[in-house]
Amino acid sequence: MIRFLAAAAALIGLASCAGAGGAGPKTGAAAIPDVPPGEIAEQTMRDVTRTLSADEFEGRAPGTPGEEKTLAYLVERFTAAGLQPGNEGSWFQDVPLVEITGKEYGPLILRKGDETRRFDYGSDWVGVTYRTEPRIDLKASELVFVGYGIVAPERGWNDYAGIDMRGKTAVILVNDPDYDAKGLKGTFNGRAMTYYGRWTYKFEEAARQGAAAALIVHDTFPAAYGWNVVESSWSGPQAYAGGKVDGPPPTLMNGWVQKPVAEQILAAAGQDLARLSAAAKSPDFRPVPLGITVSTGFDNSFRQLTSKNVVGILPGRERPDEYVLYTAHWDHLGRCTANEAGDDICNGAIDNATGTATLVALAEANRAAGAAARSQVFLAVTAEESGLIGSDYYAAHPVYPLDRTVGGVNIDALSLAGPARDVTVVGGGKSGLDAYLAKALRETGRYATPDPTPEKGFYYRSDHFSFAKRGVPMLYVDGGEDLVKGGRKAGRAWAADYTQHRYHGPDDEYDPGWDWSGVMRDLQLYYRVGRMLAETTDWPNWREGDEFRHIRDESCASPGGGC
Structure with missing residues (x-):
């Protein structure tokens, strides 16, 4: 690139x-x-x-x-x-x-009351686990919109303030809050991405918060690549660092959803993705429980190498x-x-x-x-x-x-x-x-x-x-x-x-x-x-x-x- x-x-x-x-x-x-x-x-x-x-x-x-x-x-x-x-x-x-290889993926199933929505693996969402477990089942996990998913005390920022994420699934925006600024001045260096904007950080922070899962909303401009890149990069065998890893246990699942899928999910919750995304650019933003649960599951094969x-x-x-x-x-x-x-x-x-x-x-x-x-x-x-x-x-x-x-x-x-x-x-x-x-x-x-x-x-x-x-x-x-x-x-x-x-x-x-x-x-x-x-x-x-x-x-x- x-x-x-x-x-x-x-x-x-x-x-x-x-x-x-x-x-x-x-x-x-x-x-x-x-x-x-x-x-x-x-x-x-x-x-x-x-x-x-x-x-x-x-x-x-x-x-x-x-x-x-x-x-x-x-x-x-x-x-x-x-x-x-x-x-x-x-x-x-x-x-x-x-190396962990996911297979037999079920759909992403969203429920609110008696209403159910299903999203297909690959075309609508992708997900993997960092755990060496033969089966992953995410069951009726409450979705919470957490803005950019950033905790940065030195910048006066906490997108997880006031919420207990244990058992819940974080819905996270890609990049960091001022990625579309005109210049390079701002809380997060203006237009220039900080490490807080990287997907690696967002998944690490979700794990630190005790979340069951994390889903990043893919958007081509702030991500810098299209959905085709996400789909090919996050499907098939995935390699992770072996041996003892410092820090909290990883989430059950980390994944991505297409932006139109996220729009549908938030609309079903009576929310608007564009409005919440704008609100998430402020340090006063607080997490928004969506009143929707998400479920999915898949098998894994793994090997140490x-x-x-x-x-x-x-x-x-x-x-x-x-x-x-x-x-x-x-x-x-x-x-x-x-x-x-x-x-x-x-x-x-x-x-x-x-x-x-x-x-x-x-x-x-x-x-x-x-x-x-x-x-x-x-x-x-x-x-x-x-x-x-x-x-x-x-x-x-x-x-x-x-x-x-x-x-x-x-x-x-x-x-x-x-x-x-x-x-x-x-x-x-x-x-x-x-x-x-x-x-x-x-x-x-x-x-x-x-x-x-x-x-x-x-x-x-x-x-x-x-x-x-x-x-x-x-x-x-x-x-x-x-x-x-x-x-x-x-x-x-x-x-x-x-x-x-x-x-x-x-x-x-x-x-x-x-x-x-x-x-x-x-x-x-x-x-x-x-x-x-x-x-x-x-x-x-x-x-x-x-x-x-x-x-x-x-x-x-x-x-x-x-x-």
Whole structure:
């Protein structure tokens, strides 16, 4: 998917942030080194993307024969690129998962008095469980409209105020309350989504409140994707983090309903979805019991499995115990909802065979350039599509200490729209890494453009977030929308077409007619930024006041902290 989050002014000349009072990374004195262009092979990008997205890889779902093929191929390509096994002589880091597959879904049955309404699974609603139980039965659970489902004391906000949710089902709006604001000022950062707007948070909060179930109302604009994406992503096998999970027990069921279905449900309760949605934008909003019960049920099969992150390293020549990261996720959805032609393999060519191919191509280029001063780690993570599980597991159990990890670049779903004059950055203006990107942009004759869709919350939807929330500065750079051929109109049209017709569907397939020239320009940016970080003595930090600054400062100030 194309991401657009950059503030051009913030990217120009932004220096690394010095820690206060001796805390935080050692920053500010080192100049950003000059880095010549890398020898990056387009043929590598073509070959690896085509291979990983072939039908015989079956969509690269964790725990399938497609994973086995993917791991074997990545080890082959990482070895040929000159990488060394990065986990104490092994290429792999084990990631425990549990896979749950729902089946024999009943309808969603709504009752109010003697009136009954039925909604079909797939076309009207989807749902899963995070519990390893063979049968889920949600019986006559009272529906409660809880607005955006947010509890944020620091913002004076509590959508669950005054209600006991035990045994009840929360009906929740997607995104956060000011997603449709004109600017970036507001209780929840205005138009820019916060983590409170992510579905992951909403389901976690419903569980903390003791709810029996949670249903998010799908709306294409604030969700940033259509119902087809929800249906294909939330049907079939679902992978979750294995082992002991901190926090309260999960709900019986988490799911989504189409907006027209939610409108019907609220109308049956004598309420209006539009009116309640408007009321939910106020901190004075309180939950609204709907006087309707919901019931459904489905069977589950489940299995414990161990997936794998793939870790390769190019050791540094001077400071091998300081690390720069390149990350990309190798997984995709596997088998999914079939298209009109009957194809049910979600091949994930763009998302994210292209990003995984980039790891190989950048490894080749850095090996050809010779060892950098710092070590460079190439990390292909699993289970991103299941909620950033592989990257979160690595960040929680790092092979290389996070306080010895300088920062890095995450690569997810490259743009095949052709060369662009600009570049888009998810989370621009947050850290001293922006100065490195600004220099690379100047040297390649490109520019950053402000984000036209910050309400989509891309910052919380890829693997860089797993590291950022633990203090490690990470860049997430993608191709721009100001195309050399066709300008912004053409760039937006390509992005819209991909999102509507291919994203998380069977039609995200390799196309031998793709124009790779824009991708190769983007790869030069990734190469330069990573190589600059690997050659400098600088330790970039988050900007003062950023949500992750104190985490990094505390990490670096701890006894034995490397940065």
